[in-house]
Amino acid sequence: MLRRLWYWMKRHTPQTFKPVILVTGCSSGIGLALAKFLYRMPQYRVVITARRASLETVRGRFQESERFWLRELDVTSQRDRDRLIQEIEEKWGGVNILVNNAGVSYRSVVEHMTADDEFRQMNANYFGPVELIRLVLPTMRRLGRGKIINISSVSGMLAMPTMASYSASKYALEGLSEALWYETKPFGIDVSLIQPGFIRSNSFKNVYYTKLSHPDHWQEGIYGDYYANMSPFIEKLMGLSRTDPFDVARLVIKVIQQENPPLWIPATIDARIFYYLRRWIPRRFLMPLLFAALPKARTWGSQHTKKRTGTFRGAG
Numbered sequence: 001m002l003r004r005l006w007y008w009m010k011r012h013t014p015q016t017f018k019p020v021i022l023v024t025g026c027s028s029g030i031g032l033a034l035a036k037f038l039y040r041m042p043q044y045r046v047v048i049t050a051r052r053a054s055l056e057t058v059r060g061r062f063q064e065s066e067r068f069w070l071r072e073l074d075v076t077s078q079r080d081r082d083r084l085i086q087e088i089e090e091k092w093g094g095v096n097i098l099v100n101n102a103g104v105s106y107r108s109v110v111e112h113m114t115a116d117d118e119f120r121q122m123n124a125n126y127f128g129p130v131e132l133i134r135l136v137l138p139t140m141r142r143l144g145r146g147k148i149i150n151i152s153s154v155s156g157m158l159a160m161p162t163m164a165s166y167s168a169s170k171y172a173l174e175g176l177s178e179a180l181w182y183e184t185k186p187f188g189i190d191v192s193l194i195q196p197g198f199i200r201s202n203s204f205k206n207v208y209y210t211k212l213s214h215p216d217h218w219q220e221g222i223y224g225d226y227y228a229n230m231s232p233f234i235e236k237l238m239g240l241s242r243t244d245p246f247d248v249a250r251l252v253i254k255v256i257q258q259e260n261p262p263l264w265i266p267a268t269i270d271a272r273i274f275y276y277l278r279r280w281i282p283r284r285f286l287m288p289l290l291f292a293a294l295p296k297a298r299t300w301g302s303q304h305t306k307k308r309t310g311t312f313r314g315a316g
Contacts, residue, residue, distance in 0.1 A: 019045070019096040021044050022084075025050070034101070035062065039068060047084070071087075100133070106207065110164045125173060140187070140188075145188045149255055153167075154266075155167040160230070161230060173193075198238045199243050242269070251265065251267050
């Protein structure tokens with residue numbers, strides 16, 4: 001009884017400390033929705049960021065103040081990262097809560113990606129966020145508290161055709177976050193992965209293409225069936241989703257305010273379904289099941305394949 005009373009008093013003691021929250025990728029989608037919520041929450045000091053090309057658009061939506069900053073940040077730029085974290089440390093003492101939201105998505109089969117394309121994908125979705133984590137950890141460790149919230153994806157649970165490199169970047173972020181959870185727990189630092197699935201938004205229009213995966217080039221190619229079926233399939237699923245960016249942003253706010261939040265947090269209905277499917281169904285059965293669910297998958301590449309129907313037993 002006394003323990004419960006102490007906990008209630010602790011939770012209802014007026015908060016004098018205003019945590020510093022850094023959110024990346026706030027020009028659209030989840031980042032913009034989260035920025036709108038935090039803009040109305042005076043109990044936090046907030047830094048929202050966007051790349052230079054989008055910064056003026058973001059400035060048109062928010063009024064800067066002593067507790068709410070708008071800053072330019074390309075997460076792939078070491079100069080941008082170092083300069084921003086230094087400014088925050090000099091004026092506010094450092095970042096207490098980091099929300100790694102910025103990222104890009106390539107729409108391409110593996111064969112159509114180049115080494116440069118692969119690096120751009122990983123740089124935005126993995127290398128950049130990791131470097132920000134490294135920069136904010138010393139302050140969090142010194143204070144004995146902090147939160148690192150990485151926005152992942154259902155593609156970090158189960159990969160999809162034409163999104164291999166995007167999935168790889170999210171798998172990498174999830175693996176790092178899992179290891180980081182162990183490493184930071186003794187210092188009072190929480191690590192969480194927000195895992196959205198299909199969200200009702202226009203983000204499917206903002207994907208990146210390689211030279212060979214661009215709609216102007218793939219129609220007559222070997223992988224034409226893949227692109228022709230997957231693009232409208234993904235667009236349809238996003239249109240049917242009941243979850244919008246504000247729903248995911250509310251979940252991020254909940255994690256910010258929660259003591260000891262979990263590591264894995266599925267953020268949409270489909271993400272929750274995949275979360276349990278991956279655990280309950282062996283992969284040797286799950287993969288054929290998911291392949292059969294893809295639109296016209298059994299006919300993909302039928303005009304170009306030289307697939308043999310017999311069993312390959314190897315040589316000698």
